[in-house]
Amino acid sequence: xxxxxxxxxxxxxxxxxxxxxxxxxxxxxxxxxxxxxxxxxxxxxxxxxxxxxxxxxxxxxxxxxxxxxxxxxxxxxxxxxxxxxxxxxxxxxxxxxxxxxxxxxxxxxxxxxxxxxxxxxxxxxxxxxxxxxxxxxxxxxxxxxxxxxxxxxxxxxxxxxxxxxxxxxxxxxxxxxxxxxxxxxxxxxxxxxxxxxxxxxxxxxxxxxxxxxxxxxxxxxxxxxxxxxxxxxxxxxxxxxxxxxxxxxxxxxxxxxxxxxxxxxxxxxxxxxxxxxxxxxxxxxxxxxxxxxxxxxxxxxxxxxxxxxxxxxxxxxxxxxxxxxxxxxxxxxxxxxxxxxxxxxxxxxxxxxxxxxxxxxxxxxxxxxxxxxxxxxxxxxxxxxx
Amino acid sequence: xxxxxxxxxxxxxxxxxxxxxxxxxxxxxxxxxxxxxxxxxxxxxxxxxxxxxxxxxxxxxxxxxxxxxxxxxxxxxxxxxxxxxxxxxxxxxxxxxxxxxxxxxxxxxxxxxxxxxxxxxxxxxxxxxxxxxxxxxxxxxxxxxxxxxxxxxxxxxxxxxxxxxxxxxxxxxxxxxxxxxxxxxxxxxxxxxxxxxxxxxxxxxxxxxxxxxxxxxxxxxxxxxxxxxxxxxxxxxxxxxxxxxxxxxxxxxxxxxxxxxxxxxxxxxxxxxxxxxxxxxxxxxxxxxxxxxxxxxxxxxxxxxxxxxxxxxxxxxxxxxxxxxxxxxxxxxxxxxxxxxxxxxxxxxxxxxxxxxxxxxxxxxxxxxxxxxxxxxxxxxxxxxxxx
Numbered sequence: 001x002x003x004x005x006x007x008x009x010x011x012x013x014x015x016x017x018x019x020x021x022x023x024x025x026x027x028x029x030x031x032x033x034x035x036x037x038x039x040x041x042x043x044x045x046x047x048x049x050x051x052x053x054x055x056x057x058x059x060x061x062x063x064x065x066x067x068x069x070x071x072x073x074x075x076x077x078x079x080x081x082x083x084x085x086x087x088x089x090x091x092x093x094x095x096x097x098x099x100x101x102x103x104x105x106x107x108x109x110x111x112x113x114x115x116x117x118x119x120x121x122x123x124x125x126x127x128x129x130x131x132x133x134x135x136x137x138x139x140x141x142x143x144x145x146x147x148x149x150x151x152x153x154x155x156x157x158x159x160x161x162x163x164x165x166x167x168x169x170x171x172x173x174x175x176x177x178x179x180x181x182x183x184x185x186x187x188x189x190x191x192x193x194x195x196x197x198x199x200x201x202x203x204x205x206x207x208x209x210x211x212x213x214x215x216x217x218x219x220x221x222x223x224x225x226x227x228x229x230x231x232x233x234x235x236x237x238x239x240x241x242x243x244x245x246x247x248x249x250x251x252x253x254x255x256x257x258x259x260x261x262x263x264x265x266x267x268x269x270x271x272x273x274x275x276x277x278x279x280x281x282x283x284x285x286x287x288x289x290x291x292x293x294x295x296x297x298x299x300x301x302x303x304x305x306x307x308x309x310x311x312x313x314x315x316x317x318x319x320x321x322x323x324x325x326x327x328x329x330x331x332x333x334x335x336x337x338x339x340x341x342x343x344x345x346x347x348x349x350x351x352x353x354x355x356x357x358x359x360x361x362x363x364x365x366x367x368x369x370x371x372x373x374x375x376x377x378x379x380x381x382x383x384x385x386x
Numbered sequence: 387x388x389x390x391x392x393x394x395x396x397x398x399x400x401x402x403x404x405x406x407x408x409x410x411x412x413x414x415x416x417x418x419x420x421x422x423x424x425x426x427x428x429x430x431x432x433x434x435x436x437x438x439x440x441x442x443x444x445x446x447x448x449x450x451x452x453x454x455x456x457x458x459x460x461x462x463x464x465x466x467x468x469x470x471x472x473x474x475x476x477x478x479x480x481x482x483x484x485x486x487x488x489x490x491x492x493x494x495x496x497x498x499x500x501x502x503x504x505x506x507x508x509x510x511x512x513x514x515x516x517x518x519x520x521x522x523x524x525x526x527x528x529x530x531x532x533x534x535x536x537x538x539x540x541x542x543x544x545x546x547x548x549x550x551x552x553x554x555x556x557x558x559x560x561x562x563x564x565x566x567x568x569x570x571x572x573x574x575x576x577x578x579x580x581x582x583x584x585x586x587x588x589x590x591x592x593x594x595x596x597x598x599x600x601x602x603x604x605x606x607x608x609x610x611x612x613x614x615x616x617x618x619x620x621x622x623x624x625x626x627x628x629x630x631x632x633x634x635x636x637x638x639x640x641x642x643x644x645x646x647x648x649x650x651x652x653x654x655x656x657x658x659x660x661x662x663x664x665x666x667x668x669x670x671x672x673x674x675x676x677x678x679x680x681x682x683x684x685x686x687x688x689x690x691x692x693x694x695x696x697x698x699x700x701x702x703x704x705x706x707x708x709x710x711x712x713x714x715x716x717x718x719x720x721x722x723x724x725x726x727x728x729x730x731x732x733x734x735x736x737x738x739x740x741x742x743x744x745x746x747x748x749x750x751x752x753x754x755x756x757x758x759x760x761x762x763x764x765x766x767x768x769x770x771x772x773x774x
Contacts, residue, residue: 017661024657031650060553061489063453092448157449160456233555251499254718265418266651269411273658276407280665
């Protein structure tokens with residue numbers, strides 16, 4: 001107990017320096033947490049991806065369409081409960097910067113396949129009935145101020161022309177990690193116009209999302225789907241939504257690596273700030289430590305004075321830093337367009353990592369002062385004048 | 387009167403551990419700052435190198451990349467008929483109608499990424515300078531053959547000469563590797579445009595690139611196109627500007643993320659410098675009193691301590707840039723948000739990055755050192771002399 005008392009007394013001997021150190025640690029911890037939050041938010045998107053939905057697309061790549069006839073073949077595959085065919089529409093809403101996913105879908109099934117996007121029964125009926133109706137996510141509605149009844153005019157690029165979509169519903173997100181930035185409209189609206197304007201591009205679908213029957217094996221069903229189209233001009237590749245997302249993680253690899261490297265640099269910064277302070281404190285107390293040694297305090301006890309002070313400071317710093325982090329994440333979430341981080345919140349793992357690294361950094365920062373104090377001869381210590 | 391610089395330098399030596407920690411602190415932050423800017427600059431540099439100021443590209447209005455642009459054969463022919471297009475040595479207009487698409491390939495080390503496939507016409511090699519065959523031979527027009535950019539075999543498996551890539555219902559053989567001077571073409575696969583269109587059963591191009599005779603002629607072409615109902619759905623732009631725009635999203639993302647993080651961590655480093663300077667002042671209280679008693683002014687004391695902190699931080703900044711400059715030997719690849727395909731680029735240092743990193747370091751030193759230096763200059767002679 002006495003040790004704890006002494007640690008706290010020591011903490012207040014240099015209020016300015018120790019407050020600054022704590023603040024330095026707090027700020028660095030918040031930066032560290034911000035990076036970790038960027039990474040966990042991306043991961044959260046991955047976690048949100050379902051393992052009981054399959055995505056079937058052309059094997060070459062996503063941008064090659066599938067013939068419409070594939071739709072029914074996939075729907076009748078053993079193990080498939082419900083399917084929805086989608087098309088990437090793209091286009092420009094007012095300015096190319098206003099990017100959010102816009103997709104043609106089948107209103108009859110889209111909300112069965114994606115139960116995490118929630119709209120009311122009445123809204124769904126309107127969506128099914130009105131040809132040019134569309135549904136937008138709540139995050140995107142908030143960002144652009146969309147209301148039910150508004151008309152969104154999109155200039156097509158992949159599908160040339162000017163397209164008017166009437167917003168008939170704003171979908172709510174079921175979970176914290178559900179993406180609220182998508183826009184869906186009726187595939188028929190797209191196809192009817194293509195039949196008139198460029199018939200050779202009509203009757204095509206981008207990809208098919210299938211919801212598996214309970215208990216169905218994803219690998220077996222994927223194989224059953226793909227084998228139907230093997231050696232055809234448009235071979236397919238089916239995989240679970242999560243596997244599909246994960247296969248692209250390596251594509252962004254360099255950015256992830258850069259972010260990780262930066263967070264290591266920040267930990268080293270924290271270590272240096274705290275280490276610097278601890279070295280100074282121990283140096284100033286050289287004579288005092290010599291005196292304590294004379295009185296019979298063991299090297300172990302002196303080590304705990306130093307390490308304890310360092311750990312308390314870094315823990316306090318990381319608590320303040322975590323509080324700051326919540327503020328920053330809120331501000332970033334408000335300022336940065338939702339499309340960059342559809343999901344953005346502080347994960348528990350971030351807080352735990354911050355606290356654990358505070359303890360480790362506290363220990364590391366006290367190594368040099370501890371070694372110096374323990375090796376010091378009492379006579380030299382007493383003679384020390386700084 | 388000024389306090390001799392040797393006094394400052396000697397003081398570093400007296401407190402070398404603390405001083406080197408501060409230098410390292412600033413160095414680390416500056417290193418991170420510079421590396422992030424080098425990444426963003428590298429992306430931009432690669433895409434600027436992709437286009438030329440002498441060429442223009444036609445895409446569908448509103449399309450920011452080639453894969454989302456559709457140009458019917460007729461529109462391409464209409465453009466070719468306009469005055470203002472330069473002619474090559476053989477008297478043919480320098481026009482290359484191209485088709486761009488994206489396929490998936492396995493990355494070395496696992497996982498998939500998108501890679502651009504470009505179908506080009508015969509005039510391409512006259513239009514675009516700086517594309518040289520490094521190994522193997524050029525693809526034959528009329529054959530299902532591919533030439534890959536020099537960055538592709540390094541990043542993707544099964545993308546070397548002799549390998550076959552299966553897409554669009556056929557096997558395509560890689561017959562050569564081309565060096566495109568670090569541009570985005572180095573991350574692409576090239577094939578005969580007509581073959582690619584046939585295989586994909588498509589009748590429209592993605593873009594048309596051409597050499598124009600003069601800027602004035604280009605402006606005239608734009609004016610003609612605006613009133614021509616066959617061409618008013620298209621737009622033309624200088625090729626280099628078009629590609630440079632594709633770097634914006636990714637480089638802005640890298641810059642913002644990097645700047646937010648380095649600015650926050652720089653506050654941490656500043657506080658570190660402040661701690662060092664405060665203790666530097668506290669340990670020399672009686673020295674300060676002596677200096678003042680000798681007749682040095684308050685301002686000289688302030689300048690002396692500020693220069694000490696500035697020197698520490700500039701030293702740190704220099705070390706940070708020194709190590710960052712070695713990053714230029716590395717190149718990395720990631721998906722470019724604007725084209726949905728893999729882009730390989732090198733970290734690129736520029737004078738602007740060096741200057742801003744040094745200014746950044748100096749700012750850390752000045753802000754970190756100001757309060758301690760101010761405190762030192764305000765000390766009363768009597769009190770400070772009594773401090774021992």
